Amino acid sequence: MGVGVRAVRAEGQGLAAAALLVCCGLSVFGFGAAAQSLPNSPGKDTFESVCSLCHDAPAAVMGKLWTKAQWEAKVAEMLQEETDVTSQERSAIVEYLTANFKPGGKIYINRATAKDLEILLDLSARDAEAVARYRAEHGRFKSVSELEDALKSAALPPKDAARISAMKGRLEF
Numbered sequence: 001m002g003v004g005v006r007a008v009r010a011e012g013q014g015l016a017a018a019a020l021l022v023c024c025g026l027s028v029f030g031f032g033a034a035a036q037s038l039p040n041s042p043g044k045d046t047f048e049s050v051c052s053l054c055h056d057a058p059a060a061v062m063g064k065l066w067t068k069a070q071w072e073a074k075v076a077e078m079l080q081e082e083t084d085v086t087s088q089e090r091s092a093i094v095e096y097l098t099a100n101f102k103p104g105g106k107i108y109i110n111r112a113t114a115k116d117l118e119i120l121l122d123l124s125a126r127d128a129e130a131v132a133r134y135r136a137e138h139g140r141f142k143s144v145s146e147l148e149d150a151l152k153s154a155a156l157p158p159k160d161a162a163r164i165s166a167m168k169g170r171l172e173f
Contacts, residue, residue: 039106043096046089050079059111061101065120068098106172109147110140121164123156130154144168 038044038058051060066074071094079085100106107120118128134150141147144165151161 039100041096041099043092043099046092047096050082050085050089050093054078061097064101064116065103065105065107066097066101067103068094071097071101105170107167107170108172110135110173121160121167123160127154127156127160130156141173143173144171147171 075090075094079090112120114128114132117123117131118125131150131154134153135141141150148161148165151164
């Protein structure tokens with residue numbers, strides 16, 4: 001994201017901004033088409049405003065459960081060349097991410113990549129890929145029972161399926 005991208009958005013030049021976003025390979029429908037929305041809490045608007053210029057913001061964070069230090073490092077890395085993003089905006093983004101995407105928090109099962117599923121559900125890479133492939137072929141999971149069906153079809157060991165079932169209170173569909 002460059003200063004120019006943010007300036008175009010800020011000036012409200014809709015067609016120019018849309019063309020610029022499409023040229024950058026971004027979806028101009030990022031938030032409206034999202035299968036899951038971001039949690040509502042302080043800092044959400046800032047996060048969406050700043051981060052959606054380069055990312056489909058929900059997809060960028062849904063599978064991540066990081067500590068505050070990890071979010072601070074990622075925000076610093078992503079915004080290192082963005083002098084127009086204020087320290088207050090950066091802090092608001094970190095606080096939002098830390099409050100909503102922390103270890104022990106919700107697992108957004110329909111947004112998590114196979115790599116995220118591997119980490120968050122403690123699966124082998126093969127099993128995480130099988131779950132992601134099942135989701136791609138059959139559509140979004142709507143319930144724990146649908147996820148359990150996917151686990152069975154992936155022939156996950158019973159201990160893995162039991163561990164995931166025990167996480168059902170943390171799963172967001």
